[in-house]
Amino acid sequence: MRIKTLIGRMFHLGYTVQGVWYLLRRNGWSCQRPARRAIERDKAAIEVWKKEVWPQVEDPRRPTAPGSASKTKPVKG
Template sequence: MRYAQGGGLTEERREFREGLRLTAAGRFARGDTSPVIAKDLRVSVRSVQRWRHAWASGGPLALRSVGSASSPRLSGARFAQLEGELAKGPPAHGRPDQRWTPARVKTLTGRRFHKSCTVQGVRKLLVRHGYSCQVPARRAVGRDDPAIYGWVKETWPHVEASRRRPGPGSSSKTSQASR
């Protein structure tokens, strides 16, 4: 699986996975089979087999985490600066409304830090740092929930039923065969 920002795992998650591998190493030494270990650790049998192969060639040290494959696009200090810019709001950056979309954050990141990212990479970066999709907090002022509920319960079934019933002039082959 690819991650947008250099490995994509937090340090805690990397340590958790390393702990699983080291637990498996202890089970290898006891002689447990791969399917049993996989079931107990809730991982795939193929992963346990890969770990067993690495353990056989290099011991428990071969199962240690080596860190992320590459450095993240934005360091912790730069992400803190990005958070400051996001806190100023979109109007401070020339946007007419109060929405931060991944595409807008991508543009801001490119202008502020001269870093090129994909929209999906920016979205994953934001999710990794605790941001989530914005959901409208309010509904339309003129919305009438009881009227909507009544229409759905009373009117819609009649509309739906009339759409399903073949009538005169229908081109349905099943309605012509039954005549």
């Protein structure tokens, strides 16, 4: 997940990529990713989390059918 998306979801704020970079730098952080994986990494625990926990946390997908903004008029189609 991108930091920009995370900030938007957690704080209901929209930032540009440059704005997020500025916030990170101002707080002494960076967008760098680790160069290597942690030694303590447990692949089995990660797979269990992906299969059991993530589906419960993941946002439901938006419906593919068009909807109506009006509460009084049904969707024609």
